[in-house]
Amino acid sequence: MSSLVVIMLTDLECDYINPIDLANTLNTYVMPEMAAHLVMFVVFLLMGEWFTVVINLPLVAWNINKVVNNRQFYDATEVFRTLSKHKQENFFKVAFYLLCFFYYLYSMIMTLVNESTDDIRSGSAY
DSSP states (O other): OHHHHHHHHHHHHTTSSOHHHHHHHHHHHHHHHHHHHHHHHHHHHHHTOHHHHHHHHHHHHHHHHHHHTTOOSOOTTTTTTTHHHHHHHHHHHHHHHHHHHHHHHHHHHHHHHHHHHHHHHHTOOO
């Protein structure tokens, strides 16, 4: 989602899209992205994945702060003034999601390796 936002903000900067279309398109994805991240955070919390909870806590707090202060949506009249801020924020989100993806992939592989090693040690490999 954040990569789409970065692309669309760049299109706006190059004048390929108008601010109203940008705001209408991006605003449909803002709350579902925040909700999905919050659901993942709650699942990690319930599962006791404390390191993952700590990693995700800053973005969850940032999203909650934006919703509480009613700053979560893109405003077509303000988007040119806040373009650099929105681009920077979404570049950070893309980097965060990319790092999290590799951490989750690493965790999944380590879990699978540890489970198969435990199966071999107990004699019930196949």
